[in-house]
Amino acid sequence: GAVVSQHPSRVICKSGTSVKIECRSLDFQATTMFWYRQFPKQSLMLMATSNEGSKATYEQGVEKDKFLINHASLTLSTLTVTSAHPEDSSFYICSAHSGSRGYGYTFGSGTRLTVV
Amino acid sequence: DAKTTQPPSMDCAEGRAANLPCNHSTISGNEYVYWYRQIHSQGPQYIIHGLKNNETNEMASLIITEDRKSSTLILPHATLRDTAVYYCIVRVPMEYGNKLVFGAGTILRVKS
Numbered sequence: 001g002a003v004v005s006q007h008p009s010r011v012i013c014k015s016g017t018s019v020k021i022e023c024r025s026l027d028f029q030a031t032t033m034f035w036y037r038q039f040p041k042q043s044l045m046l047m048a049t050s051n052e053g054s055k056a057t058y059e060q061g062v063e064k065d066k067f068l069i070n071h072a073s074l075t076l077s078t079l080t081v082t083s084a085h086p087e088d089s090s091f092y093i094c095s096a097h098s099g100s101r102g103y104g105y106t107f108g109s110g111t112r113l114t115v116v
Numbered sequence: 117d118a119k120t121t122q123p124p125s126m127d128c129a130e131g132r133a134a135n136l137p138c139n140h141s142t143i144s145g146n147e148y149v150y151w152y153r154q155i156h157s158q159g160p161q162y163i164i165h166g167l168k169n170n171e172t173n174e175m176a177s178l179i180i181t182e183d184r185k186s187s188t189l190i191l192p193h194a195t196l197r198d199t200a201v202y203y204c205i206v207r208v209p210m211e212y213g214n215k216l217v218f219g220a221g222t223i224l225r226v227k228s
Contacts, residue, residue, distance in 0.1 A: 006159070032213050043203070044160070044218040051212060093159050095216070105150075105216055107159035 002028050004096045006108030013084055013115055021079045021111045023094030029074035030096035034105070035067070038091040050077055084115040119143060119206040120219035128198075130228045134191040138204030141185040148207040149180060150216060151189045153200040153224075160203065163189065194226045 003026040013019045023033060032051050036044040048064075050056040050071035058064045066088075068080040077096075081088055093110040121139040128134040140149060148167050152160040164171055164178045166187070171178040177190040191198055203221040207214045 004159075034215060036218075043220050044154075046215060046217060049210065049213075049215055057210070091157070095160075097213070099213070104162060106162070107152075109159045110157065112157070 002096075002098075002104055002106040004030075004094065004106045004108040006094055006111055008111060009109060010112045011114070013113070015085055015115055016083055018080055018082045019084055019113060021081075021092055021094075021113075023077045023079070023096065023108050025075045025096040025098075025106070028096075028098045030077070031074065031099050032097045033071055033077035034095040034097070035069060035077075035079050036093045036095065038093060038110075044093060047079075081113065084113070086115045089113055089115045119147075119208070119217065120204045122202075122204050122219060122222040124220065125223040125225065127225050127227060128191075128194045130196060130226055131193055134189075134194040134198065134224060134226070136189040136191075136202050136204075136222050136224065137186065138188070139186045140204070140206050143184055143206055145184075147209070148214075149178070149184075149187050150205040150207055151176070151178065151202065152205065152216075153198075153202045154221075155200045163202075165207075194224075196226050196228060198224065199226045200224060 005024045007022045035047045038044045047062045048056045048058045056069035071077040094108045097105045150165040151163040154160045166178045180187045201221040205216045
């Protein structure tokens with residue numbers, strides 16, 4: 001089946017630094033990747049959608065200069081949280097979709113970011 | 117812009133069927149209904165999806181009403197490992213492709 005690998009699973013960083021999270025589709029080519037954020041006891045909130053080779057589309061209220069998304073290849077997307085602050089601490093989850101594999105959206109296992 | 121409404125929580129006895137309802141009264145004609153579940157601190161796991169017809173796979177069945185305004189996910193023989201948050205999602209069209217917008221979900225507790 002389709003597998004999406006997300007790395008790192010946990011990261012702690014100091015306030016003001018940047019953190020990069022990787023999302024890889026291991027056995028299929030992902031034409032579209034999605035990034036979600038989830039706060040404790042809340043649902044997943046879509047942050048942005050990226051198509052390979054083009055700029056990401058951000059949801060309303062998400063700062064594109066703070067959350068940099070790169071989808072340089074059909075198997076890799078990265079999310080960089082720039083100048084992180086404690087309020088950015090959250091669970092970040094990616095999802096990948098291939099139009100050629102039907103209607104499935106496969107999720108990564110998530111990254112727990114803690115900013116201290 | 118979540119388009120689904122679910123009860124916040126439900127309990128189910130182990131071995132019995134779990135029936136999870138979802139309301140999506142504003143769904144459009146070409147929007148699919150997806151179900152995912154999430155076990156604590158993990159990524160969501162795909163369960164099933166459908167458009168108009170009822171669907172069944174090895175995990176569950178999806179019953180969609182004729183007017184498509186609601187659906188029910190059925191786990192035929194719930195086990196303790198089915199305890200999770202279940203999300204009913206409407207796939208929303210974008211300029212290029214579609215996206216999944218999650219609602220609040222239902223916490224299903226399977227009890228022995």
